[in-house]
Amino acid sequence: MAFDxxxxxxxxxxxxxxxxxxLTENDIEEMMKEVRLSLLEADVNFKVVKxxxxxxKEKALGEKILKGLNPGQQVVKIVNDELTKLMGEKTALLELNLTGITKIMMVGLQGAGKTTTAGKLANLVRKTNNLKPLLVALDIYxxxxIEQLKTIGQQLDIDVFELGIFVKPSVIIAKAMVYAEQNGHNLIIADTAGRLHIDEKMMQELVEVKEILKPHEILLTVDSMTGQDAVTVASSFNEQLSxxxxxxTKLDGDTRGGAALSLRQVTQIPIKYMGMGEKLDQLEVFHPERMASRILGMGDVMTLVDKVTDNLDEDDMMSLMEKMMSGNYNYNDFLKQLKMIKKMGSLGGIMKLIPGVSKMMKNSNIDEKQLVYIEVIINSMTKEERKKPDLIAKxxxxxxxxxxxxxxxxxxxNKLIQNLDQQKMMMKRMGSMNPQQMASGNPLSGMTAPKAKKGKGKNRGGFRR
Known part of the structure; x- marks a missing residue:
């Protein structure tokens, strides 16, 4: 996973x-040596590390920290705050023109995942703002x-505008804008051509497209696996295109973190989104404060709540909860629960969002295949067996x-039978407890379950209206 x-x-x-x-000055010095080394190994830009x-160090050595209560905790807070500042401090919102057509231009080097990201972005903006997107294929080389973008468009049921490989990108984008207006599209996402390296011809072509499209946003797709090299690429694009x-992209892989921690500080380009997988719904808004918490092993409860809210239906959740509390929980419900979990993404990724769990999981591998095996076992049961677990148990x-x-x-x-029995027993025990008992034993007591699919939270999709 990212930043491990x-x-x-x-x-x-x-x-x-x-x-x-x-704390002593020596304690701070020793800690800072480790911090410096960890950032350099993550391929963070040297000037940024410095x-x-x-x-x-300056804030940690302050008299208020060294002589105050809980100095260790205060130092952790300082590191968390500075990491957040490094990555942009506040969430950078996407500019949307909700009275006309929002125009977005995607740029970047070949292989960074630009075409797939264009589809992911169209899908996210449509879902959160109820817009009608048009993907425009400008990579004629x-x-x-072009075929990849058309395939993505078919999978997402989003229109793709293309004129093949023999028409200039400047002509294609001009005609795409007319097409969008005539067909009621209020979001244009232009997938421009990339190269293996930056060259003058590519930049000139992008400048021409920019002049015609007049985009509200020019988004640079950066492969996070490239480390601080991403800063050089970003600086070149920024110089020509603003x-x-x-x-x-690829933050679900073995990412060292150099790109995320260097990009904003060196280029002043805000990170707006991050790709967390290959699926077309795996694009998330980049929240600097949440990412800092993840890096420091504090979890990310807000992102977890967002995932639950975006992917799970409140009525289904309540129905499942009622069945579990009543003791009528069966294998059909178990299967439903598994599908809910899978909708939220990888199990390992979800677990790491829970404070304290990432440390517990450090030396344990979560085998996602086990979920598939459970599904296969349940699907091998008869309808009657799924409804009445005792038939199998006996x-x-x-x-x-x-x-x-x-x-x-x-x-x-047998393990599956035990798992079902354990869940039923645990829920039965919870049902028999009074609120005071539950509050004393449950760290989440007093929290209201997030409402799912009944109105999104403010700036859920990271947009500025």
């Missing part, structure tokens, strides 16, 4: 001061890019048949 190595090193550095009732460590924002011949039909072992079927 950086996160581990930063947390290790902060352990030197966390929880200490008294200014960051200087700021943290790579026929595969880039308004960046989208970091019959070894049924368990053998289900194991054989699913290609799993009988022990796997």
């Amino acid at each position: 190595n950086l996160s581990d090193r930063m947390q290790m550095a902060l352990r030197r001061v966390r929880g200490k009732g008294r 200014s960051f460590t200087k700021e943290v 790579r026929p595969a890019a 880039v308004t924002g960046a989208i970091l 019959s070894s011949s049924r368990r053998k048949r289900i194991a054989s039909g699913s290609g799993r072992k009988v022990s796997d079927v």
